[in-house]
Amino acid sequence: MILTDLLQSKLASFLGDPSFPTVALKYSQGAKIHFYQDLYKQYSRMVFSHQQDRPIAIAGLESRLIQTLQVRGGFGVLEDQGHGLLRRSLLWKRASDVSALERIAFVGVGGVKSAISPPPTWSWTGYQGAIEYLDIPFGRIDWEKGDICSPWPSGARGTWSYGGDVHGRGLELRVIARDFKVCHVDAIKGIVFDDPRTWELGSELKCVVLGSLKAPAESYLTRPHYVLVVAAEGIRPGQVYGRVGVGSLPGHLIDFDQPGTPGKVH
Amino acid sequence: MFSLYPSLIHNYSSSSIFPADSYGSDVAEREFGADPITQRIQIGLFHLPKEDSKIRFEILKRWLRDCDNNHATCKGPNKSRRPTRLLDVGTEGRPYIRLYETQPKDTMEYLALSHPWGSPPHFCTYPTNIDEHKQQINFHSLPLTFQHAVTVTRSLGVRYLWIDSICIIQGPDGDFIHEAKHMGDVFNQAYCVLAGTSATGQRDGFLKRRKQRRAILVKQKGRAPFYICRFMDDFGRDVLNSDLNRRGWVLQERVLARRTIYFASQQIYWECGQGVRCETLTKMKK
Numbered sequence: 001m002i003l004t005d006l007l008q009s010k011l012a013s014f015l016g017d018p019s020f021p022t023v024a025l026k027y028s029q030g031a032k033i034h035f036y037q038d039l040y041k042q043y044s045r046m047v048f049s050h051q052q053d054r055p056i057a058i059a060g061l062e063s064r065l066i067q068t069l070q071v072r073g074g075f076g077v078l079e080d081q082g083h084g085l086l087r088r089s090l091l092w093k094r095a096s097d098v099s100a101l102e103r104i105a106f107v108g109v110g111g112v113k114s115a116i117s118p119p120p121t122w123s124w125t126g127y128q129g130a131i132e133y134l135d136i137p138f139g140r141i142d143w144e145k146g147d148i149c150s151p152w153p154s155g156a157r158g159t160w161s162y163g164g165d166v167h168g169r170g171l172e173l174r175v176i177a178r179d180f181k182v183c184h185v186d187a188i189k190g191i192v193f194d195d196p197r198t199w200e201l202g203s204e205l206k207c208v209v210l211g212s213l214k215a216p217a218e219s220y221l222t223r224p225h226y227v228l229v230v231a232a233e234g235i236r237p238g239q240v241y242g243r244v245g246v247g248s249l250p251g252h253l254i255d256f257d258q259p260g261t262p263g264k265v266h
Numbered sequence: 267m268f269s270l271y272p273s274l275i276h277n278y279s280s281s282s283i284f285p286a287d288s289y290g291s292d293v294a295e296r297e298f299g300a301d302p303i304t305q306r307i308q309i310g311l312f313h314l315p316k317e318d319s320k321i322r323f324e325i326l327k328r329w330l331r332d333c334d335n336n337h338a339t340c341k342g343p344n345k346s347r348r349p350t351r352l353l354d355v356g357t358e359g360r361p362y363i364r365l366y367e368t369q370p371k372d373t374m375e376y377l378a379l380s381h382p383w384g385s386p387p388h389f390c391t392y393p394t395n396i397d398e399h400k401q402q403i404n405f406h407s408l409p410l411t412f413q414h415a416v417t418v419t420r421s422l423g424v425r426y427l428w429i430d431s432i433c434i435i436q437g438p439d440g441d442f443i444h445e446a447k448h449m450g451d452v453f454n455q456a457y458c459v460l461a462g463t464s465a466t467g468q469r470d471g472f473l474k475r476r477k478q479r480r481a482i483l484v485k486q487k488g489r490a491p492f493y494i495c496r497f498m499d500d501f502g503r504d505v506l507n508s509d510l511n512r513r514g515w516v517l518q519e520r521v522l523a524r525r526t527i528y529f530a531s532q533q534i535y536w537e538c539g540q541g542v543r544c545e546t547l548t549k550m551k552k
Contacts, residue, residue, distance in 0.1 A: 019342060020454075020521050039517075046514035049383070053514060056443070060450020061518040115443045164443035 020061075021068050030138045033088055036065060037133050040076055044095075045130040051104045055125035055163050056116065066160045072152040074161030074168060075123035079150055083143035086150060087210040088136060090122060090173075091226055093192040093246045095130035100195045102128045117169040120151075121242040122228065122265050127194060134226060134248060136211075141226075143211040147260070149174040176260035177206035177230055177241060181253050191229060191247035204232040206241070207254060208265070221252040230265055239263030310547035322534065322545070323421040326527060329536045329543055330422065330458060333525055340524050340538045342454070348372045349452045350445060351391075351433040352426040353403070355416050363408075363416065365391065365399040365432065376426035378456035379415045380519045380526075382510055383431065384467015390436040399432065410471035411462050414529075417473070418460060428452055431468075450522050459523040461516075463508045464531035472529040499548040504530035505537075 024035050043058055055075060066073050071080045079086035094101045104126055106118040119126035151171040152159055161168040185191060185205045207227035215223050226248050230241035241263050333340050348368040356362040368374075389409050391399050405413060412429060419427045434445045453459055462472035485491040505528045510516055520526070528535040533545040542550040 019339070043514065043517050046517060047512045048514045056446045057515040058518060059447050060453070061521060063447065064450050064454075064522070115438075162447055164446065 021065050024065075024069065029082075029084070032069065033085065033138075036078060036089070039065075040092075040124070041095075041130070041132055044124060048128075051128050052106055052116065054104060054128070055119050055123070058125070059162055059164075063160045063162070067158050070157040072150075072155045072157065072159040075119045075163070075171070076125045077123060077151075079152060083145060083211075084141065087143055087148070087226070088133065090228065091134040091136065091210060091246055092124045092131045093134055094194055095132045098129045100129070100197050101131070102195065103198075104128055116163045119163060120171050120173075120266055121244075122173055134246060136226060136248075137213070140214045141211045142214050144209045147176040147178075147209050170266070172264040172266050173208075174262070174264055175208045175228075175230075175241070177208055177232075177239070177263055178260040179206055179255040179258065181255050185229070188247065188249050188253060190224070190249045191245055193229070193245040194243070205244070206230055206232065206261070208241075209254065212251065219251075220256075222250050224248045225251050225254060227254070228265070232263075233266075241265045311545065320421075323418070325545060326418070326534070326536075327422060329527075330525070333536075333538050333540070337538060337540050340540065341457075342524055346451055346455050348374065348376070348455075349428050349433060349448070350441070352376050352428055353416075353432060354425060355419050355427050357423075357425065358420045361405070361420060363403040363405060364401060365396065365403065366426070367400070374426050375424055375457040376428055377415075377419050377422070377424050378428040378453050378459050378519075378523075379412075379430075379462065380453075380459055380510070380516060380523075381411055381415075381429075381462035381465055381472075382467055382513060384465075384469065388431055388436075388468055390431045391433070392437050393435060393439050396435060403432075409468040411465045411468045414471045414473045415460055415462070418527075422458075424457060428456065450518050453519045454522040454524065456523065457525075459519065459526040461505075461510065461519075461526050461528045463505055463510045463528045465529075466509070474531060498532055499544045499546055499550070500532075501535055501537075501542050501544075501550060504528070504532050505535055 021035070024032055027035060039061070040058075043061075048054055048057070058076070062074070062076070066078065069078075069080075071078050071085065073079055073089070076092075077086065077089045079089070101124075104118075106116060106126075124131045151173055152161070161171055163169070180188070182188065186193070186196075207229055210226050210228065212220065212225040213223050227246070228243055229245035229247060231244045232239060233242050234240045239261055243265055347370065350368060352366050352368060352374070354362075354364050354366045389407075389412060405416065408416065412432075415427060415429065419425075430449075435441050464474055465472040482494045483491060484494060505511060508530065511520070525536070525538040528537065535545070536543040544550075
């Protein structure tokens, strides 16, 4: 029989892998990261007749991915014993062809409370719309260790959080939030807001620094820093934030002079 | 006028060439005589079997058997717990349908249906009718897509079938949220997945009547005759770009399934770790 070449899609390498995702076990760390990012990017583009299915319809794939790769995670975010995996998987952004990511309302039918708890604001599974990831080079990043804590501080390998389980609720990132050194955050070129329509100019925006590009000859003032943009909710103490965006900006736009405000991103 | 050049035989963007003898009677692939020209012609079906013919199901059985016997990695170990519930569809000789609650030690093989629900009403199991479904489900009360799934399951000699809306209790008092966690396993452990690619919902089915492609018979003196027809093996168009394939649920179904039969509107495709096969008998490797 004459054979024909099949599609070049990146997914083709593991579609039809009878024991997904064992093919990824042989990958380098960088290749593993591209692997799950491609998977989630593809998934975020797909169609749902019920948006509330978004965190659920990936459950089978994600639990298997986490188990096989022996990492921790859930809600489209992964973590291992290093620092890069968690931070890279948090640094997702609204895709360039999407004008706004809409927050999904997790409501039950007929006034009954939904059986699935809404994903955290730092998870893309709580939003309708396609995502991509910040373009962050491999091997050249200083990951910020003090300004963010894992949502799974004591989780064993293979720990998977699911919104339909009791222990999958209320996952938070404990963070140090810093001020911007500019008045008009929306004017910063490297920032991508998840939903440009809904955040208010007056609301208190801060950033959580996840890492910066290594450049020994350069001062931190000019080096790119990778941040989550968060908006303060509620009143102190126990400051609570919600994620509103992500971005890359030079260090001189971030207030490192002050110690920053501890809080939680829900 | 035709000329048989290698470039013509390999020009899959515009035409395919088939030996005339292969239509209808024998779907087995075979060498075609000692003629050096026709040896290089692809063997296949220029006209597809009728939608309800036994030959269609025979092709599917042979694909399954070939994969079972020759592909070491495709058929996985049958170790995991079965899905919570399965439809017991009986056999072609003794057909019946009832919902079966699996037991921890069960190891039966089953097929899993991937399909778009489409617009309501949907045929579902609820707390109010689960006992009735465990007694009996009338074939003719099923929507057409499910009837087709049951028919295909029986014709492949398999007794158990998983359909999400029936095997998972729906509604606010159902077990959907709990079962959703295990759906990856349902598709991964299935003996084979049936993808109703050509269906738009539960009611329109996926074993549809298709337009046959036109074929030209070419006879030459002293040589075996052959057909020329329009190339139609387009997995990308028929499956990858289908509406079903864009649904979010389908990603994990497609990634985790070991073997899938796609009932597309033009023809049926088979996909496993070794590649794609078409009802026209073309093979595609990854």
